[in-house]
Amino acid sequence: GQNIDQPTEMTATEGAIVQINCTYQTSGFNGLFWYQQHAGEAPTFLSYNVLDGLEEKGRFSSFLSRSKGYSYLLLKELQMKDSASYLCAPPGNNNDMRFGAGTRLTVKP
């Protein structure tokens, strides 16, 4: 929704690397959040990019290109517990976050 596009589902193997892409319509504020949401639970904060480039945080990295309205979340050394939905969330105009439908990642042994 709200002009945020992510793949609906992805599948990867334990130990592998997966990249989840997100394109969005830019608003007046630059920056983008990524959240993880396990089934039946609330979203939890993963990362925030305010500048262009790659931000690395352990096994997770997030990239942002503000001019292109493009971001990706890179997950390395996948673990079974990484099976979850990943939500791309650019800030809105009301101090809110705009969420897409999310990408449901399934990690298989």
Place this chain on the structure above:
Amino acid sequence: ETGVTQSPTHLIKTRGQQVTLRCSSQSGHNTVSWYQQALGQGPQFIFQYYREEENGRGNFPPRFSGLQFPNYSSELNVNALELDDSALYLCASSLFGQGYEQYFGPGTRLTVT
């Protein structure tokens, strides 16, 4: 540090009734945002409260209203419930302003029959 809490966990209401959901913000946070998440969708912004006033609203009708109290806790009220209001209602607290991450509570699962 106390996290975001919400009550009740689950609720079943009948169409046409009214409901009040409650949220306590994380300590140190002064802003509360409410989101509605339908099954299989991302959270949709309802509104945000800061300094006990509504500070931004998404595309929701006036029968969705809220309050924020001096201790920064908040309530979401929904009147004249409709079947489509069945969803997970998430409260998120943060510091005021863009660029601050929002921390979500566990949510209230509302079912309207």
